[in-house]
Amino acid sequence: MSFASPDKLFWLLAALPIIAFYILKTRLRRRPVATLLFWDQVFEQKRQRSLWQNLRHWISLLLQLVFVTLLGLAIADPLWNSQEDTGQDLILVVDNSASMRAVDPASGKSRLQQAIERASDVAGTLRSGDNIALITAGASVRVVVGMSDFAPTVQEALLEIQPTDGPTRIGEAIAAARRLAADDQKRRIVVFSDGGIPDRDRLAGQQSPSGVLSDDAEFEAATVRPDLLSGDLLSGDDVRWIQVGTSADNLAITTFQVRRSTVDPIGYSLLVEVKNFSSDPVETRLTLQLDDALVDVIPLEIEAEGAFRKQIDGTSRAGGVLTGKLKTDDVLPADDVARAILPDRPEIPVRLVTGDASESYYLRRVLESIPLVRIMAPDSESNDATTPLSVFAGTVPERLPDGPVLLVDIPDSGPPVGPDGQPAWRLGQRVEQPIIADQDKQSPLLRHVQLQNVILSGGRDLEVNEALGAPTTLLETAGGDRVCVSIERSEGRILLLASDLDSSDLPLRIAFPVLMTNAMNWFYRETGEIRPAIATGQTRDVPWDVADESSSQTAQLIAPTGERSLVTVDRNKVKLGPLDQTGVYRLASEDDADAERAETATPGAGDDANLVAVNLSNANESDLRVPELPETSAGELPPAGRSPWFYLILLAAGLVITEWALYQRRVVA
Amino acid sequence: MFDSDFLKQLEYLSLLSKRMFQGQLLAQRRTMQTGGGIEFSDHREYMHGDDLRYLDWNVYARHGDLLLKRFQEEEDLHVYLLLDASQSMHVETNGAVDPDPPKFTLARQIAAALAYIALADLDRVSIVAYADGVKVVMPLVRGKDQILSVLRFLEGLKCHGEKTDLRRTVGEFVGRAPRTGLAIVISDLFDQEGFREGVDRLRYAQFEPHVIQIHTRSEADPKLLGDVQLVDCETGTEKKVTVTERKLRQYRQLFETFVQDVETYCRTHGLAHTRTTTDVPFDAVLLKMMRAAAVG
Numbered sequence: 001m002s003f004a005s006p007d008k009l010f011w012l013l014a015a016l017p018i019i020a021f022y023i024l025k026t027r028l029r030r031r032p033v034a035t036l037l038f039w040d041q042v043f044e045q046k047r048q049r050s051l052w053q054n055l056r057h058w059i060s061l062l063l064q065l066v067f068v069t070l071l072g073l074a075i076a077d078p079l080w081n082s083q084e085d086t087g088q089d090l091i092l093v094v095d096n097s098a099s100m101r102a103v104d105p106a107s108g109k110s111r112l113q114q115a116i117e118r119a120s121d122v123a124g125t126l127r128s129g130d131n132i133a134l135i136t137a138g139a140s141v142r143v144v145v146g147m148s149d150f151a152p153t154v155q156e157a158l159l160e161i162q163p164t165d166g167p168t169r170i171g172e173a174i175a176a177a178r179r180l181a182a183d184d185q186k187r188r189i190v191v192f193s194d195g196g197i198p199d200r201d202r203l204a205g206q207q208s209p210s211g212v213l214s215d216d217a218e219f220e221a222a223t224v225r226p227d228l229l230s231g232d233l234l235s236g237d238d239v240r241w242i243q244v245g246t247s248a249d250n251l252a253i254t255t256f257q258v259r260r261s262t263v264d265p266i267g268y269s270l271l272v273e274v275k276n277f278s279s280d281p282v283e284t285r286l287t288l289q290l291d292d293a294l295v296d297v298i299p300l301e302i303e304a305e306g307a308f309r310k311q312i313d314g315t316s317r318a319g320g321v322l323t324g325k326l327k328t329d330d331v332l333p334a335d336d337v338a339r340a341i342l343p344d345r346p347e348i349p350v351r352l353v354t355g356d357a358s359e360s361y362y363l364r365r366v367l368e369s370i371p372l373v374r375i376m377a378p379d380s381e382s383n384d385a386t387t388p389l390s391v392f393a394g395t396v397p398e399r400l401p402d403g404p405v406l407l408v409d410i411p412d413s414g415p416p417v418g419p420d421g422q423p424a425w426r427l428g429q430r431v432e433q434p435i436i437a438d439q440d441k442q443s444p445l446l447r448h449v450q451l452q453n454v455i456l457s458g459g460r461d462l463e464v465n466e467a468l469g470a471p472t473t474l475l476e477t478a479g480g481d482r483v484c485v486s487i488e489r490s491e492g493r494i495l496l497l498a499s500d501l502d503s504s505d506l507p508l509r510i511a512f513p514v515l516m517t518n519a520m521n522w523f524y525r526e527t528g529e530i531r532p533a534i535a536t537g538q539t540r541d542v543p544w545d546v547a548d549e550s551s552s553q554t555a556q557l558i559a560p561t562g563e564r565s566l567v568t569v570d571r572n573k574v575k576l577g578p579l580d581q582t583g584v585y586r587l588a589s590e591d592d593a594d595a596e597r598a599e600t601a602t603p604g605a606g607d608d609a610n611l612v613a614v615n616l617s618n619a620n621e622s623d624l625r626v627p628e629l630p631e632t633s634a635g636e637l638p639p640a641g642r643s644p645w646f647y648l649i650l651l652a653a654g655l656v657i658t659e660w661a662l663y664q665r666r667v668v669a
Numbered sequence: 670m671f672d673s674d675f676l677k678q679l680e681y682l683s684l685l686s687k688r689m690f691q692g693q694l695l696a697q698r699r700t701m702q703t704g705g706g707i708e709f710s711d712h713r714e715y716m717h718g719d720d721l722r723y724l725d726w727n728v729y730a731r732h733g734d735l736l737l738k739r740f741q742e743e744e745d746l747h748v749y750l751l752l753d754a755s756q757s758m759h760v761e762t763n764g765a766v767d768p769d770p771p772k773f774t775l776a777r778q779i780a781a782a783l784a785y786i787a788l789a790d791l792d793r794v795s796i797v798a799y800a801d802g803v804k805v806v807m808p809l810v811r812g813k814d815q816i817l818s819v820l821r822f823l824e825g826l827k828c829h830g831e832k833t834d835l836r837r838t839v840g841e842f843v844g845r846a847p848r849t850g851l852a853i854v855i856s857d858l859f860d861q862e863g864f865r866e867g868v869d870r871l872r873y874a875q876f877e878p879h880v881i882q883i884h885t886r887s888e889a890d891p892k893l894l895g896d897v898q899l900v901d902c903e904t905g906t907e908k909k910v911t912v913t914e915r916k917l918r919q920y921r922q923l924f925e926t927f928v929q930d931v932e933t934y935c936r937t938h939g940l941a942h943t944r945t946t947t948d949v950p951f952d953a954v955l956l957k958m959m960r961a962a963a964v965g
Contacts (some may be wrong), residue, residue: 027911028898034757034772034888036901036908041906042916072885328881 003076012072053603067655073650087129089181095193096138097168098621111245117193126151137173139166139580140539164580165535194245220506241629251328252622256338265371266345270312276302277623285327291320319344320585335622340533353378355394362507403492404523411472418467437478458500459483473499505652533613539577558586585612679785692889713734747850750786755833756903757802769946776855777823778951784819799838800830833860835901843874852876879941
């Protein structure tokens with residue numbers, strides 16, 4: 001043991017006057033008395049204890065000397081062996097991942113609470129010249145407190161740490177800690193975790209070879225790609241793990257995803273996986289609900305360490321939040337519930353207007369073949385909430401109607417638009433062999449559509465009036481003729497196809513119904529796909545068709561708790577994540593202050609279109625069995641709590657009390 | 670110690686005693702002897718040779734009986750003041766401030782007052798200073814004019830002696846005393862050999878003992894705590910003790926028992942007993958004695 005201030009040991013000289021005073025004190029006060037008659041009687045019974053009386057004085061002196069020694073040592077500020085390196089950089093990494101929410105039945109405290117308490121104890125050992133930082137390693141790595149020499153700041157910040165539903169990111173946190181404190185000699189990383197990291201077996205088995213961390217290439221690679229983090233980076237001379245929590249059994253929904261049925265336009269397939277992280281078999285029930293309506297209750301019998309995995313098919317035109325709930329009372333509720341968003345499938349009313357020359361047989365048949373499409377009479381009024389799609393084949397109205405419009409086999413010029421009354425489009429000269437040479441591969445209209453090298457009979461160049469809207473060329477011939485153009489218009493999207501379907505072989509190709517189906521989804525801003533539920537901690541681009549494809553804007557993401565955060569919408573995709581809470585998030589346009597208005601502002605989009613389900617879906621987090629942590633060569637931590645001087649003072653105070661008791665025994669007892 | 674104020678107080682006490690007891694105190698007590706007094710006692714048959722002056726002629730005239738009148742003889746009382754002059758009556762505090770006045774001073778004041786009252790009543794007074802034996806004796810004196818010699822004697826007394834022994838003192842005293850009388854013992858009664866035997870011998874020798882017990886307040890309730898070395902001022906015996914509150918409680922209990930034993934002893938044997946502490950003025954002690962005697 002060494003001392004931070006050995007020069008202050010001179011305070012031990014205070015023992016000298018105590019000894020001097022003791023010697024003086026041993027010359028007892030002489031008190032002449034008239035007679036010893038009574039005193040002899042009083043002390044007659046205690047004569048045999050005179051040895052103890054003499055000894056008691058020596059003990060009293062000894063206690064006083066020990067007291068002074070303790071105080072002197074405390075002033076000299078002794079150090080634990082682990083504290084002898086002065087000026088250490090202590091970085092506390094607190095795991096606040098989902099598994100840290102697990103409540104220890106014995107103590108009634110969550111693992112995170114235990115971690116915070118122990119971290120606070122370690123922060124209390126900070127000495128002059130030391131620095132301390134705090135990093136959380138939950139759904140995302142966050143430097144809560146940067147390098148500071150003021151421990152109370154860290155202790156206060158520790159109390160503010162909230163649990164997340166995200167995965168453990170200890171590796172990234174350790175990498176961040178190493179970036180924070182560059183000096184290998186001074187750096188000391190203390191990880192407070194339950195050890196619920198990916199590939200935990202490897203962590204338990206590996207040793208900590210020194211020098212691994214000095215390899216900058218591996219270090220940076222691991223920093224850039226956390227999934228590459230090896231167990232080596234989780235340990236090392238500078239890392240000490242402090243494990244919290246005890247092993248517990250758990251039952252978890254590890255997969256809960258919905259996709260469209262391949263055979264039923266309003267059907268869906270749910271893939272659910274429930275795992276039993278226990279050495280005992282378990283029986284339970286999985287309840288499926290679509291919003292408040294009960295869909296199914298599935299009894300489960302899962303073997304020890306086993307899993308239940310099943311694809312469940314169902315149909316529902318009405319969308320909603322599909323929720324799966326496990327009937328269990330384990331210590332981690334976050335993985336007992338999983339959700340998926342099921343968009344509703346409204347009918348698409350189509351008002352087909354054909355010209356006198358042709359009845360557009362192929363077009364009608366193709367439209368009728370598309371699920372959910374309902375052909376209306378040309379002059380009928382729509383009672384649906386959804387604006388009907390207007391399809392004009394071989395004809396054109398005097399004025400383009402509001403809502404989505406599909407124009408096929410269009411005449412030479414369109415109806416007048418704009419303030420100057422210019423036609424909406426003009427067709428170019430007839431082309432002999434209009435072979436499609438180029439198609440927009442990025443457009444959702446041409447998804448799964450291959451029309452290159454196809455002769456599009458009757459195809460002519462389309463010159464769209466800018467007053468109509470922003471045109472996008474979808475198909476272009478080798479001669480540069482734009483034969484298919486999509487137009488973004490505020491009143492509704494427009495698709496122009498300058499081709500004679502009756503004479504062209506396009507309707508006979510598989511690509512045509514696919515193109516029409518894509519067009520239906522494009523008109524109503526639907527992808528036709530179900531937005532997948534994402535896992536906490538994941539970063540994912542989620543399709544959200546709210547605006548012009550080329551534009552980039554921000555939107556609001558409303559968490560299940562009501563918190564709002566800004567997200568970026570780029571090319572109709574929202575960059576989400578990493579999200580740290582499970583539940584149903586909602587997307588709202590940034591322009592609309594009112595979220596309710598924002599939901600209805602998107603044409604054709606219901607509530608469900610703006611929802612994103614976030615589940616834990618992480619078997620690693622759900623496995624609450626605590627792994628064995630690696631042996632580490634990292635230096636011992638100071639005993640939790642206080643510096644040695646504190647205990648010395650405590651001991652000295654105890655001695656004072658003992659001496660006081662002795663004195664009282666001598667005088668009062 | 671005995672200044673003019675003290676003498677005035679003595680005179681006052683003397684007058685007070687005469688008024689309170691109307692001649693019943695000390696020398697004016699009647700002896701049981703009949704003789705040449707002036708106060709009629711009884712009659713007896715006339716015998717030849719009797720002085721005819723004492724024949725009761727009135728009885729002879731009425732009844733024809735020759736009866737001789739007898740008179741109670743008055744004689745002066747002998748008052749012996751046995752004054753404890755052992756070292757315990759004056760504890761030297763080695764320069765330390767002693768909160769209590771010395772017992773010996775009060776004892777001499779009381780002795781002086783009693784002597785004055787006795788001399789004023791025409792009694793004979795003798796003072797015997799003792800410790801482990803009779804040390805100094807003032808022979809019997811009589812008459813009020815002897816008070817100054819009494820005071821000088823008392824003032825010249827010193828405390829000495831290695832211990833207190835009333836039994837031996839009384840043994841010596843009884844042999845010397847010419848007559849029995851009132852023996853007033855003024856002492857702290859811290860007698861290593863036991864004061865009872867001494868008083869018993871006084872009683873046996875037909876003296877009428879009167880015990881005046883003097884002690885200081887600190888002797889009854891010492892204020893000692895902690896480690897002290899107690900020194901017996903008479904024997905010089907030392908005792909290293911650690912005085913605690915509990916020990917003090919035991920001490921006080923023992924002292925109280927001692928005082929009660931003295932009172933019980935005196936009451937049992939019909940002895941007058943007066944206990945006082947040194948912070949009480951001597952005249953108050955005298956008044957207390959007078960009241961006790963009056964009640965008795």
